[in-house]
Amino acid sequence: xxxxxDGNIAGRNDRDSIWIEGGRFLMGTNDPEAFAGDGEGxxxxxxxxxxxxxxxxxxxxxxGQFVRETGYRTEAERFGWSFVFHLFVSSQTAVNVRTVxxxxxxWWVVEGADWSHPxxxxxxxxxxxxxxVIHISWNDANAYCGWAGKRLPSEAEWEYAARGGLIQKKxxxxxxxxxxxxxxxxxxxxxFPTQNNAADGYAGTAPSRSFTANGYGLYNMSGNVWEWCADxxxxxxxxxxxxxxxxxPDEVRKVxxxxxxxxxxxxxxxxxxxxxxxxxxxxxxxxxxFRCASDVLPV
Numbered sequence: 001x002x003x004x005x006d007g008n009i010a011g012r013n014d015r016d017s018i019w020i021e022g023g024r025f026l027m028g029t030n031d032p033e034a035f036a037g038d039g040e041g042x043x044x045x046x047x048x049x050x051x052x053x054x055x056x057x058x059x060x061x062x063x064g065q066f067v068r069e070t071g072y073r074t075e076a077e078r079f080g081w082s083f084v085f086h087l088f089v090s091s092q093t094a095v096n097v098r099t100v101x102x103x104x105x106x107w108w109v110v111e112g113a114d115w116s117h118p119x120x121x122x123x124x125x126x127x128x129x130x131x132x133v134i135h136i137s138w139n140d141a142n143a144y145c146g147w148a149g150k151r152l153p154s155e156a157e158w159e160y161a162a163r164g165g166l167i168q169k170k171x172x173x174x175x176x177x178x179x180x181x182x183x184x185x186x187x188x189x190x191x192f193p194t195q196n197n198a199a200d201g202y203a204g205t206a207p208s209r210s211f212t213a214n215g216y217g218l219y220n221m222s223g224n225v226w227e228w229c230a231d232x233x234x235x236x237x238x239x240x241x242x243x244x245x246x247x248x249p250d251e252v253r254k255v256x257x258x259x260x261x262x263x264x265x266x267x268x269x270x271x272x273x274x275x276x277x278x279x280x281x282x283x284x285x286x287x288x289x290f291r292c293a294s295d296v297l298p299v
Contacts, residue, residue, distance in 0.1 A: 017294055018217050022050040025160050026168050028237075029274035033170075039235030040274045043168070048160045052294040053153060056208035056219050057132035057227060058144060060125040063115060066144050075137045076114040076284040082135045083285040084110040084119055085262060086193070088204060093120035106193040107285070118286055130207040132225045132289035138254045138281040141228045141290040152230040153293035155255045155276065162222070162258070162273045164215030170272050172214035172221045184211055185223035187271050188264035204261060204286075222259055222271040225289035229255040233278035253278035260287035 027046040034040040066072060076082035086106045089097065099109040112121030115135045125131070138152075145151050153161070164172050171177065173184050183200035190197040202210075209219050233253040256279055259271030270277060279288075
């Protein structure tokens, strides 16, 4: 059961939040396609209380308002660089690239890349106001949430909402990636990482409100950009509380859900609802964004 905001919620941009009625659900997956090392399984019965979740990821326009009002500088801006997918870097910027990620050489360290210059200093987001803000670290996302009077969703909340009321389906809309041949999400089509035919309409990010919303009215819960969750990343779910308590600050990694426009079955089949990856709280890349959650306030 879901409903539009009834005013019983804290935070800005409340008209974009959707009330998700709590309940129990089967979290995770035992699907043969799952990455066991990522801790996608086993399937576990999980309780979620009622909460609000924004129907879309935070956009460039929304993040820009936050920056204008607070003067906030993202970690990418403070570090002076971020990770950019190689095909998006202009020839002018490429001549200054000195470092690529050894294990994943399609990621280039681009000086001057940040949320408002997503492909480097010679790029901007002037024509992408409604696209998800990217190059956002977990710490940046938390800062925005604090300003907005909201918070990041827990992993359980995120997955419960992404399922849209369906039980143990692979995607937010069901088990078939392209029902009736129709694209339902923004992921890679072609040969990764050299050729993307953009058959879904987008080579990079798509607007935050793209494709068909899921059963709860949420957009892009698969593909487009990875989304930060509040949780520390663990794979031993039976001892997850203990693992989160004993982790040292240097060891902490946070959960990302949903996959991105760079996901492809041959390389990163993680646009499935149960899929998850970890990253450090200060990491920013050209395919990481976030959406906000809110508590239901007592009447």
